[in-house]
Amino acid sequence: MFHILLALADKERHGYEIMREVDERTEGKMRVGPGTLYGSIKRMLNDGLIEELDERPDPELDDERRRYYRLSDFGRRVAIAEAERLDKLVKSARSKKLLSARGT
């Protein structure tokens, strides 16, 4: 779910774009199937984390049947809170010499 929040953090995207973004960002380590993607989207819509756009950002450039999603204000707050939690964990790991200062 955090991967989808992250994919939508910088811009609104349709389903296939979200899949591609997750795939590229994780260097192919995490591949989301259509069922997992839309199951997560359904739950995130229900929880108010994301919203469906009424209009397509580029109506002339893509298929009109695509639906676009973006982070809601609540979703952005949840994403920030989760990112901060992960950041603290990484800092803790670094302080215990589990990670180098560069984060590798």
Added chain:
Amino acid sequence: MNLSTRVYGLLLLAYPPEFRREFGGQMLQVFRDSYRAEALNGSVPSFWVRTLLDLVSTAAKERIENSGREGVSMNRRSDAVALLGCAAIIAIAFLLQYVTRNSAASLILINYVLDPLVVTGVIGNFIVFLLSKTTKFNPLRIAITVFAVVHAACLLLIVVLSSSGPPVNWAGILIGYVLSFVIWVGLHFAWRTTGRNQALNSQH
């Protein structure tokens, strides 16, 4: 639309109808886009394996979520209706029993029906609800068996108690108990049929 997309379109039937209506078209489009990309890379077989694994796990998850939601709300609703119905019938029978006790109506059959209706209604329904919640037997079969046993037990008790008491109208008592049995089993049959029809309607 190529063969793979058609096959995936058919496989989407594994998801609950509402989920399919809401996201089926989008899923098919995502599949089509992914398939094109994978075909260019020559990795269609591994793509199909991943897609099928994704489909099996997520369709099962959506089905379980869906049936849980429908099942729980439907069960609670039919339980509430059945409990209220039983309580209302017992209350009405008890009230009629009280009203007709010292009137001419006590001479007619109605009182022979009201007595077992109240007694077996309280005892029988309690046991039926208890058994239908704790066992996996068919609720209608539970109702028929329990009411048969409870009515027979009550009749036996009357036989034992009346052996040393004043004479009783056996024909009236017997007709009263038979009618009471028919009423209670009939009501459970009606509730069961209505509940099943509602569940079927909500699925369509």
